[in-house]
Amino acid sequence: MYQSIDALQTVITRLCKDKGITVNKLATLSGITQSTIASILAGKSRNPKIETLRKLAVGYDMDYDVFIMHINSAQDEITPKPVNTKVGKFEHETGITVSRRLKELRSAKDVTLIDVYLATGVRVSYEDNFRSKDYSDLIALADYFDVSLDYLVGRSDCPDVGHKLERS
Secondary structure, eight states: OOHHHHHHHHHHHHHEEEEEEEEHHHHHHTTOOOOHHHHHHHHSSOOOOOOHHHHHHHTTTTOHHHHHHHHHHHHHHHHOOOOTTTTHHHHHHHHHHHHHHHHHHHHHHHOOHHHHHHOOOOOOGGOOOOOOOEEEEEHHHEEEEEEEETHHTTOOOSSSOOOOOOOO
């Protein structure tokens, strides 16, 4: 689900602003009491029920999974993953290359971050600075965009040069 109430608070505030609604309007749209939302935002309610989260998603007119994805992305912003200093510079530079290339590929394919997430399961925060240590994320993204792993990590400037995994 999510790791901290801080991420949920951030998402509630951000989505209300983005959608141009007040917390009171969110309460009406979601069927949750204003006091429940106020308790979450004040940190008094530290572990809301799944049903509350589902109702919040309805209030924002989005799928529950997409709402949780927003919370997970906010969690990544709040607590970035630590960088190993021995390989930190390489990983940071590679992460920037991967992020830049994925952003270009997504734009060329004319798909949204949500489309990519729903097709691959890879969190949308990759465009800020790709930090995944899970190679399956890279493989899923390379397959989705039909490019080589070498291209994604900057070892090749040609999207189809390098080794692609052959699926049987």
